[in-house]
Amino acid sequence: MKKLMAILVLLSGVGLFAGCAQQQTTPTEPTEAPGAAAEQAPGAEAAGAETERGFAGSPLEDPQSPLSKRVFYFPFDSSEVSAEDRNIVAEHAKFLAANPNASVVIEGHADERGSREYNLGLGERRAQAIERLMLLQGMAKGQQQVISFGEERPAAQGHDESAWRLNRRVELIYSGV
Amino acid sequence: MRTILRILLVAALCSTGTAQAVLNIEITEGMEGALPVAVVPFAWTGATPLPHDVAAVVSADLARSGRFAPLALDRLPARPTQTAQVDYAAWRGTGAESLVIGRVRPREGGGFMVEFQLLDVPRSQQLLGYSIPATANQLRRVAHQISDIIYEKLTGERGAFDTNISYVTEERGADGKRTYRLAVADSDAYNEQIILTSSQPIMSPAWSPDGRRLAYVSFEEGRSGVYVQEVASGKREKVASYQGINSAPAWSPDGRHLALTLSRDGNPEVYVLELASSRLTRVTENWAIDTEPAWSPDGRALVFTSDRGGRPQIYRLPMSGGMPAGSPERLTFEGAYNARARYSPDGRRLALLTGEGNRFRIGVMDIETGNLRVLTESRLDESPSFSPNGAMIIYATEIRGRGVLEAVAADGRAHQRLGLSRGDVREPAWSPYFK
Numbered sequence: 001m002k003k004l005m006a007i008l009v010l011l012s013g014v015g016l017f018a019g020c021a022q023q024q025t026t027p028t029e030p031t032e033a034p035g036a037a038a039e040q041a042p043g044a045e046a047a048g049a050e051t052e053r054g055f056a057g058s059p060l061e062d063p064q065s066p067l068s069k070r071v072f073y074f075p076f077d078s079s080e081v082s083a084e085d086r087n088i089v090a091e092h093a094k095f096l097a098a099n100p101n102a103s104v105v106i107e108g109h110a111d112e113r114g115s116r117e118y119n120l121g122l123g124e125r126r127a128q129a130i131e132r133l134m135l136l137q138g139m140a141k142g143q144q145q146v147i148s149f150g151e152e153r154p155a156a157q158g159h160d161e162s163a164w165r166l167n168r169r170v171e172l173i174y175s176g177v
Numbered sequence: 178m179r180t181i182l183r184i185l186l187v188a189a190l191c192s193t194g195t196a197q198a199v200l201n202i203e204i205t206e207g208m209e210g211a212l213p214v215a216v217v218p219f220a221w222t223g224a225t226p227l228p229h230d231v232a233a234v235v236s237a238d239l240a241r242s243g244r245f246a247p248l249a250l251d252r253l254p255a256r257p258t259q260t261a262q263v264d265y266a267a268w269r270g271t272g273a274e275s276l277v278i279g280r281v282r283p284r285e286g287g288g289f290m291v292e293f294q295l296l297d298v299p300r301s302q303q304l305l306g307y308s309i310p311a312t313a314n315q316l317r318r319v320a321h322q323i324s325d326i327i328y329e330k331l332t333g334e335r336g337a338f339d340t341n342i343s344y345v346t347e348e349r350g351a352d353g354k355r356t357y358r359l360a361v362a363d364s365d366a367y368n369e370q371i372i373l374t375s376s377q378p379i380m381s382p383a384w385s386p387d388g389r390r391l392a393y394v395s396f397e398e399g400r401s402g403v404y405v406q407e408v409a410s411g412k413r414e415k416v417a418s419y420q421g422i423n424s425a426p427a428w429s430p431d432g433r434h435l436a437l438t439l440s441r442d443g444n445p446e447v448y449v450l451e452l453a454s455s456r457l458t459r460v461t462e463n464w465a466i467d468t469e470p471a472w473s474p475d476g477r478a479l480v481f482t483s484d485r486g487g488r489p490q491i492y493r494l495p496m497s498g499g500m501p502a503g504s505p506e507r508l509t510f511e512g513a514y515n516a517r518a519r520y521s522p523d524g525r526r527l528a529l530l531t532g533e534g535n536r537f538r539i540g541v542m543d544i545e546t547g548n549l550r551v552l553t554e555s556r557l558d559e560s561p562s563f564s565p566n567g568a569m570i571i572y573a574t575e576i577r578g579r580g581v582l583e584a585v586a587a588d589g590r591a592h593q594r595l596g597l598s599r600g601d602v603r604e605p606a607w608s609p610y611f612k
Contacts, residue, residue, distance in 0.1 A: 077488070077514075112575075113537055115516035115530050115559060116380055116604065117425045117438065118482050118489050120401070121445040121466035124422055128444075147400050148422055152378035159557060159575055 093137030111164035120150035211246040215273040220258035234320035243586030337564040341608040348600030366595035392426035436470035528561035
């Protein structure tokens, strides 16, 4: 789980990557540059420059890429994937086929209506519908893990359709990319 | 015709640490047939106030059952605390057929002695009387025992007030972090004790038949697992963590088997786990979601939810010695969505969740006739659970965006909201009688 989190931070791109580096500075230690102010001649001011070039980009992070869509929504008590989502799921499958070290957790969720245990089954059925498509489109068996949370982890609070439609979903969570 | 009776009880303390807890009893269904009774505040002669108002707890218990309509305090013609002080003629005018009076006195060596009498107003005679010792912590419990004694004397059926409930709460912190708790409390939701705290969801608490253990689902390892925990010691063990879903535990009446739902073979199926040997038997086989098993009280059937017919409905599977003894038969035909069935203690009815459109309500179905009676008027109900005497059903619902527990008489006569916990409250399970 920790590993997953770390990778998620990496995935979320250069902006957050920089933020991450900043966080590594321990607040209790004074933030001083090596070879500090004392050596500076009056009238001159030295400064550091950023030259490191870590590449943290990924097609997963291209907002124009179909891969940026990693949440799929469903009708009530249904696990039917829409035609539009099928194409996007196919892109994810191709990406995974091309990146054998990548893996994905396919999380299934339900809205709060009906019974919690049935919804746990429904969340799994939705995640498996996505999983099945991805396996058909070239994802290797073993690259994926299906977990259902039923209605236990809603994405949106609220007790009407505006929240429910956001909660009947499958989320793809990548790691190893 | 709707009668609304509102009693506000202010209890001095409850174990959640709040200084004052208000129990709001709202009885919203018709009170026809409820027996008028009068519960007079008990006498107390001690120097400091009692930690609990015993008569108020008794009165709330009796009202909650739907079988009794306690007189409001301002309608009591007198406040006798001894039998000799009772002027029966004055009580006949109130319509109350039964009168409860009592006294609490300090006991030598600490604690209290609670004495009460149940009087028959039309016959001007005492029906029964008891003295019960109690420590400060036991006063509420003694009040529930008094309610049980009165209930049994007047209805001829065993009371279930001195029992427990378990439920799950979810609280969101200021930082958005969620905390899930598994709680055990008295049947009126007082005396809450937390037996598990987790940052991940907890689901489906189920009491063992002896009331000593709870089985439940916890996501503490990032996915579902089934655990069994001793209530008194907190000692617990994980009994199922297979690939996929591990959920919906249900104890067999003899306590030897746990029915549960596993999707390790690809989709949710009902299994029976023999606890002593850890032997696992799959008892359903269908592409559908088969889940939420519940044993009949005689152990000779399991009901479960399945959408094998297209939508969730209740099915019954004959069982023998923890093994299937036939094929499943569909039980529910009324309503588009029926799920989460629980047997009444007499085995003749099922409490279930019944859905139509966007409304999900609690119903009781007579198994023999198939007649389904909807008991609630709300829209997001869940998780019905019978009291061990079969007279009441506790369930969860949503009120103004918050999960709360409500109790309803099994014949639909009285509703009460139990609103003491913080955060969202859900998935109540009523304990059996303790053995």
